[in-house]
Amino acid sequence: MREHIDNNARIGTKAVWGGEKDFRVFGATQVPVVLSVAYDYSDVDEWQEVALGNKPGYTYNRMSNPTVRAMEEKVRLLEEAEEAIAFSSGMAAISSALYTFLRPGDRVVSVKDTYGGTNKIFTEFLPQIHVETVLCNTGDHEEIEREIAKGCNVLYLESPTNPTLKITDIERLAKAAKAVGALVMVDNTFATPINQNPLKLGVDLVIHSATKFLSGHADVLGGVVCGSAALMEKVYHYREIHGANLDPWAAYLILRGMKTLKLRVRQQAQSAMEIARFLQKHPLVESVNYPGLETHPHHDIAKKQMNGFGGILSVVLKGEMETIKLLLPRLQYANRAGNLGAVETIYGPARTTSHVECTLEERRALGISEGLLRISVGIEDTEDLIADLSQALAYVESQMPLSIHNL
Structure with a gap:
């Protein structure tokens, strides 16, 4: 039927x-x-x-x-x-x-920035059955x-990528x-x-x-x-x-x-854009990854092939894991968990979420900083999410040495 x-x-x-x-x-x-x-x-x-x-x-x-x-x-x-x-x-x-x-003897072309589990298939499991895998620089x-x-034989892409938000x-x-x-x-x-x-x-x-x-x-x-x-x-x-x-x-x-997919995604994307712009201006932030930002290296491609930029962003924080460990416990409207796309906002570093299967060296080889924090934006009111981030970052600033601010 x-x-x-x-x-x-x-x-x-x-x-x-x-x-x-x-x-x-x-x-x-x-x-x-x-x-x-x-x-x-x-x-x-x-x-x-x-x-x-x-x-x-x-x-x-x-x-x-x-x-x-x-x-x-x-x-x-x-x-x-x-x-x-x-x-x-x-x-x-x-x-x-x-x-x-x-099949054995086949060749797969993909990118380096796929989800960590997918990356393991390419680097660990497919070679065991004699499938050649080539991982290119995402965006090149x-x-x-x-x-x-x-x-x-197979071209495998992920766009936007998890958690770097790169676009192909x-x-x-x-x-x-x-x-x-x-x-x-x-x-x-x-x-x-x-x-x-x-x-x-x-x-x-x-x-x-x-x-x-x-x-x-x-x-x-x-x-x-x-x-x-x-x-x-x-x-x-x-x-x-x-x-x-x-x-x-x-x-x-x-x-x-x-049934509520469109409503959720629309709210999440709206909040993600505003949070990305807020974080861009914060002194503890080294960079923000979100394809909706005009500063994103492939913003024009995202505009061409997407109807919206989604509810996920990631941020690289100065002070790396030390900053993340101070920040996460202070957040009120946040689940600190290895998931994304939910109605609640979720925060998580790559080393415990998307690339938990990878070693520190493997993550660095993939260009994933220890200071990278993925934010899956929920459907809460945008103003509350930004206020929550603001107070948590203010606490981190009060605890961090001045040298971190100047990095």
């Missing part, structure tokens, strides 16, 4: 209504959580047809589930994809997409294009990849479908950690991959056999969270 949404419906309307109508039962206004592991068939021939995928239906939850299908359908509509497949976590989605299409489009031209020109690099027959994958977690639709820029597969903005409430793990029906059939088969399927209850929570 596949419902037909008015093509003129805007993305906020799709976030509320998309993917649900065909899955409601008994006149309910909400999609139910279907917890049954298996499904009963009195007709063995029909059972087999459903099991083989020749007829719509459900046989076993590792293959498919009505609540999960509703969640997949909503993401599919938001990304304007032909199909979407859900996974048990964002990393399950990322790793499954890569392992579905890569000429270098990336040169490496693609040398041979490339997705359309430009997708064209270069297509010229050599490569598959293009983009992690769209930070941007969300509200702010960026990579499929329109020539990308083959779009990946989300649904744990983050799609859910929005920090209470569920999930991931999703979107793309053409032909490619998604292969991704589905990999998930079916490897078993990283999404739990129905988790799918329900993500489905519910997505």
Whole structure:
């Protein structure tokens, strides 16, 4: 089953209504959580047809589930994809997409600034199956294009990157990849479908950690991959056999969270911009990473390919970890946690969040300072968040030696 949404419906309307109508039962206004592991068939021939995928239906939850299908359908509509497949976590989605299409002897081109878990796949796990990985300087489009031209089976991008908020020109690099027959994958977690639709820029597969903005409430793990029906059939088969399927209850929570996605993202982006401008002027701040700032090195690219700049920023603080350790306990409206995209504001240094898997030396090699602090802006009132930051920074200033201020 596949419902037909008015093509003129805007993305906020799709976030509320998309993917649900065909899955409601008994006149309910909400999609139910279907917890049954298996499904009963009195007709063995029909059972087999459903099991083989020749007829719509459900046989076993590792293959498919009505609540999960509703969640997949909503993401599919938001990304304007032909199909979407859900996974048990964002990393399950990322790793499954890569392992579905890569074989020994293949070559992957990516960037240095991917999420730490993704970076580990490139530097540790793919080499174990003899897949060559080349990690280029993020933002150096000429270098990336040169490496693609040398041979490339998969181009993997993340834009904006976690936690450095760097931007790559997705359309430009997708064209270069297509010229050599490569598959293009983009992690769209930070941007969300509200702010960026990579499929329109020539990308083959779009990946989300649904744990983050799609859910929005920090209470569920999930991931999703979107793309053409032909490619998604292969991704589905990999998930079916490897078993990283999404739990129905988790799918329900993500489905519910997505209803307010546009409203949340809009507020978060507005606050993130104002917080970024506030931090730019603070004497304890060395630099601010946010693509909405005119000072961002790829601000023009972000303007071209994004509809908004998102709710994440990062800041490099003078005094590095000493400053961070003084700052974090003083914040009132903050969770100090390894998550992002929630309705509450979340702070965390790279060494305990995005790149906790990496050593100090590995983080430095990736250009991630010990003073880098990621801020996932929530939906609180902007003025309260800035006032909270201001009082916490004032406390840090009172405790730090004057020499730090002059760095």
